[in-house]
Amino acid sequence: MPSDLQQRVDALRWYHTIDLGHGVTTHGIDDSPLRLARLDLPASFTGQTVLDIGAWDGFFSFEAERRGAARVVAADYYSWHGDGWGTKAGFELARATLGSKVEDVDIDVMDLSPERVGTFDVVFFLGVLYHLRHPLLALERVASVTRTLVVLETVVDMVGIGRPAAAFYPQRELNNDPTNWWGPNVPALHAMLRDVGFRDVRTVSPEPSRLFRAARALSHQLRGRTRLAHTYRQDRAVVHGRK
Numbered sequence: 541m542p543s544d545l546q547q548r549v550d551a552l553r554w555y556h557t558i559d560l561g562h563g564v565t566t567h568g569i570d571d572s573p574l575r576l577a578r579l580d581l582p583a584s585f586t587g588q589t590v591l592d593i594g595a596w597d598g599f600f601s602f603e604a605e606r607r608g609a610a611r612v613v614a615a616d617y618y619s620w621h622g623d624g625w626g627t628k629a630g631f632e633l634a635r636a637t638l639g640s641k642v643e644d645v646d647i648d649v650m651d652l653s654p655e656r657v658g659t660f661d662v663v664f665f666l667g668v669l670y671h672l673r674h675p676l677l678a679l680e681r682v683a684s685v686t687r688t689l690v691v692l693e694t695v696v697d698m699v700g701i702g703r704p705a706a707a708f709y710p711q712r713e714l715n716n717d718p719t720n721w722w723g724p725n726v727p728a729l730h731a732m733l734r735d736v737g738f739r740d741v742r743t744v745s746p747e748p749s750r751l752f753r754a755a756r757a758l759s760h761q762l763r764g765r766t767r768l769a770h771t772y773r774q775d776r777a778v779v780h781g782r783k
């Protein structure tokens with residue numbers, strides 16, 4: 541079983557890094573355990589329902605199940621149906637290998653509604669917001685299916701500017717990726733989440749110091765990846781919103 545499993549894992553291109561047991565871990569480009577540590581998730585989801593929007597290989601869905609969720613639904617479309625993102629094969633192999641009961645639904649975030657998917661105690665919205673052309677509208681959809689808590693993780697930009705603001709990425713401005721559109725700053729994230737109905741909003745990720753941001757921007761520029769003035773204002777943040 542393990543050697544056969546290893547072959548099947550090696551045959552796929554993974555986004556998430558998932559420990560499948562049997563001594564086999566997927567070699568995703570995403571350091572998923574590291575990102576999990578930044579989310580400040582409740583230790584237990586016992587008895588709760590969880591929706592994972594943009595689940596891809598399902599690392600965070602399986603984690604919610606591992607923490608006792610009564611029901612977990614993984615939702616995605618783009619990375620499950622090719623066109624440059626990937627496929628659903630990793631999710632399906634991981635689900636079968638883990639003996640998971642995580643359900644799946646093919647849906648665009650803009651089509652989420654209580655009528656289509658129901659409502660959930662907890663909603664994960666991780667690494668998706670900056671891929672959307674209409675982020676505030678998307679957050680309305682997300683809020684419509686959230687009963688209690690949304691865990692939002694995203695690229696942020698305009699860091700250090702006190703007012704709500706967002707950078708727009710026409711073409712391939714962010715990471716040479718044409719699917720990236722908007723980088724709001726943390727004040728904008730808070731304001732948008734409040735606007736769509738989350739009353740208690742707090743940032744759970746640390747804000748990097750100016751010195752750290754400057755050093756990181758310089759190192760990126762030296763590696764020829766980006767413009768220093770842009771990278772200096774970019775980061776990732778995790779925000780919890782409660783109704």
Ligand SMILES: C[S@@+](CC[C@H](N)C(=O)[O-])C[C@H]1O[C@@H](n2cnc3c(N)ncnc32)[C@H](O)[C@@H]1O
Nearest residue numbers: 594595596616617618619648649666667668671
């Ligand atoms: C950077 S990956 C993040 C995957 C995972 N949520 C995580 O945090 O590791 C972005 C995911 O968002 C999904 N996505 C992009 N646009 C979407 C949309 N309009 N509706 C739903 N999912 C979308 C992609 O298919 C992909 O799985």
